[in-house]
Amino acid sequence: MEPRADHSKTAYVILGMLALGRQTGYEIKSLVDISTRFFWAASYGQIYPELKRLEQAGLIRGKEDRTNGRKRRSYELTAAGRETLHDWLTSDELLVRELRHEGVLKLFFSDVLTPEEQLEQIRRIRRAHEATRQQLEEIAPGAREADEARGLRFTLLTLDWGIAYQDAIIDWCTRAERELGAAALEA
């Protein structure tokens, strides 16, 4: 087996989005902004150059398009592109996972604060996740519609994952607030 060139994650985002029926850089970015950005972001500065690279590599095929009135460059997957996507989706490589959470970082250092400030720290984390949960709920109806129209399930399942994640943190915060509050009263 020859060593296949490995691609940036942005490349797979593009291949995946084309497989889900998007056609242009703009459409890909629009969908990213209401879906994968919660667990994988991508900017124009990544998407457009990557589209060119993928075309050069023969994984996607682009053509000038005027079907929507506006002129635009629409892409579709080639057989090689579909295979590359499938290989990535089913590969057993270690999954990249990174988390940056300023709230938890602050919590880590919160021993230097007063009990009231400590409580507020956790409240702020909770509120941040409640806000995200709200955002996800607002996305849900549109996602449900789009999923049904295209016969998809996994975009919605992913949204459910996101809500479950928010809920878990919210619950943890609620518990921690109660315990910390109780401890503060005793003292």
Added chain:
Amino acid sequence: MEPRADHSKTAYVILGMLALGRQTGYEIKSLVDISTRFFWAASYGQIYPELKRLEQAGLIRGKEDRTNGRKRRSYELTAAGRETLHDWLTSDELLVRELRHEGVLKLFFSDVLTPEEQLEQIRRIRRAHEATRQQLEEIAPGAREADEARGLRFTLLTLDWGIAYQDAIIDWCTRAERELGAAALEA
């Protein structure tokens, strides 16, 4: 009120670690690697230059030190540094939160897979979080000891947060696997 210069998050990691009793760049990095890296990473390439900047800014004070046999540069917080840390910890600015999760990204595109491959996708996510959970459990005893020795609570609380997060994802995966498995049997 004058507009205080705002610092990189690495700066706050350093100030916080000094407040918790670390003294050198090496010690800070060592603790980061078994604690904050799960929600906020930092490399030598960030830490050492930032230590110099912070000293220049008067937030920390460094001196040559030989107490441990080896020569090293140990730092402590100045009053200004302690205040800067406190301001950040109690500020109401929007918390930076970023998540990159390749497993969930793959899940998002999994409509193109067979039912068995879809199931495997979720299993891989679960396994990744089980492995992280395991790592956190291994860190726990040492963290408990260190916390007790120093009279700290929040480092352990943060660890508990991390475990709760892993558990929530593991539970979600278990449920999703069951539902997907059941649906596959019907078909």
Added chain:
DNA sequence: TATAGCATGTAATTAGTTACATGATTAA
């Protein structure tokens, strides 16, 4: 005496965001 761990640092690279430029079309 050799290996592991303590300790400090930087150069080179890669990744990623931000901001801007440009222009067309559609809907209010």
Added chain:
DNA sequence: TTAATCATGTAACTAATTACATGCTATA
């Protein structure tokens, strides 16, 4: 006619990782 949206792109910047260089000390 004007604002919003569709659409493509890049230059400049900032952040971050990786890999390397260096050398000491404690321990097996």
